[in-house]
Amino acid sequence: MNEIGRREFLAGASAAAALAASGQAAAQTPKRGGTLRYVPIGDLKILDPIWTTAYITRDHGYMVYDTLFAADANLRIQPQMVEKYSASRDQMKWSFTLRDGLQFHDGQPVTAEDCVASLQRWGKKDPLGKLMLAATGKLAATDRKTFVLELKQPFGLVLDALGKPSSNVPFIMPARFAAISEAEQVKDPIGSGPYRFVKDEWRPGHQVVYERNPSYVPRSEPPSGAAGGKHVYLDRVVWRYMPDPATAAAALEAGELDYWASSPIDYVARYEKSPNLTVFVADALGLVGWVRPNHLHPPFNNKKARQALLWMVNQETYLQAAIGQPKYYRTCPGIFMCGGVPYESAAGAPPRQDLERARQLLKESGYDGHPLVVLDPTDRPELHAAALVTRELLTQIGATVDLQAMDWSTLLARRAKKEPPSQGGWNVFSTNWIAADVMTPAVNAGIAGTCDKAWFGWYCSEKMEALRADWVRATDPARRKQLAEQIQLLAFDEAPFAPWGQYVQPQVFAKKVRGTLKFVTPVMWNVWLEG
16 A cells, blocks of 8 residues: 555544553453344445445445455555455556455355446445546456456555545445345345345334345454454344443343443443443544535535634534543534544634624524524434534524434435425534545545535535545645645535534443454454353
């Protein structure tokens, strides 16, 4: 992997520490068998990790699918499904050959044609994938195990793109499913990954079941992040959807659950004292929260209304409500995260909250007082709190607010609606992103100004897209830094979203859970149950 890509795509010493292997029980012999009972971040209703960027669906994707390349614990992009690859001296022509033993859950072999079709579909949805396909002249299979990528213009992030660790992840699926339009959902999750989805036992609103894939052939290298050997010791993993945190906490402490992906911070101090539970932070950079407006409909189709959100937000207020404990959060004015990341900057950010200025901007946008639909995911405590703060602040700057409560999975479907708010659409929702998804102009979906092809909210900006293309083509680090600042300045003018702060999310598991690896999402390979 080229040094610029490695350093800048997932850069920072903090991120490296976050993704380092936990080293837990390194000298112990893994035990085979058993069922892990796991509480995910939400209810799994959408099975297609290309159609949506939702992390619950990304986590499902890592169970079922595999990737051509993957990020290891030291942030190096390593081959995963690929056995060998080569690039021309000018890195304009690439060749990739799959390793032996790759097989889909339906028994069919994974072919180069499946990989090409999967990358083409992914590249129509993912911000970094779109940039790569725009620079691509040819992407085609040359035989059953080999495919080539020929660029028509320089693109220095080929391996970074193919090994992208978070939404959208370039998972590989059978070509017949990859042929489905990226605007439609794949409903049958057949992958070649370490677990198989048990569709007959899927109960939306209750449980998701995965079984060990007996045909999966791990790599020979030790597991590290999402790279290396994905050894599966568990027979089954059962996801239990538990929207009430108190119920989940009681079940975890009673030994009825084994692993909780995103416990509310309020419970963490108690867990830290428990002799039966382990608390850890898998990602030291953590997440950033956003208020995302809908650019299609009034008032946020006018940039003055979107700018009003920037001046409305007080990050400390949001973080106190959403997270509560200061040791787990920090204010961050920039678009590309804070804390040792390569493009950390305060350029263009409002220096402080100014409700009067926000009120005036909203008025100048032509806002007529009609109710603004704010989506409220009540089963995501931090985002529910952010929605309540947004309602209060919008009211203070003169808006009428229609706060609509729903679970997170319902919100994920609702946010895809482009209809006016009065016809089932929306005006505003809050979301969060991990650092790996926002740290550079190439991966940050919120600043992708591709209009009707953009991420939910549908930001549209030719100027932004030109700057992002320049950033991808640039090879000089100083030039990239300069372009990233120009992009941030434009973002704070056009206001595609308003950041409300940065925080980390502790995870909790029973001490009998062994072999866990630190990564941007909990992964269930290398994990076993002791005793």
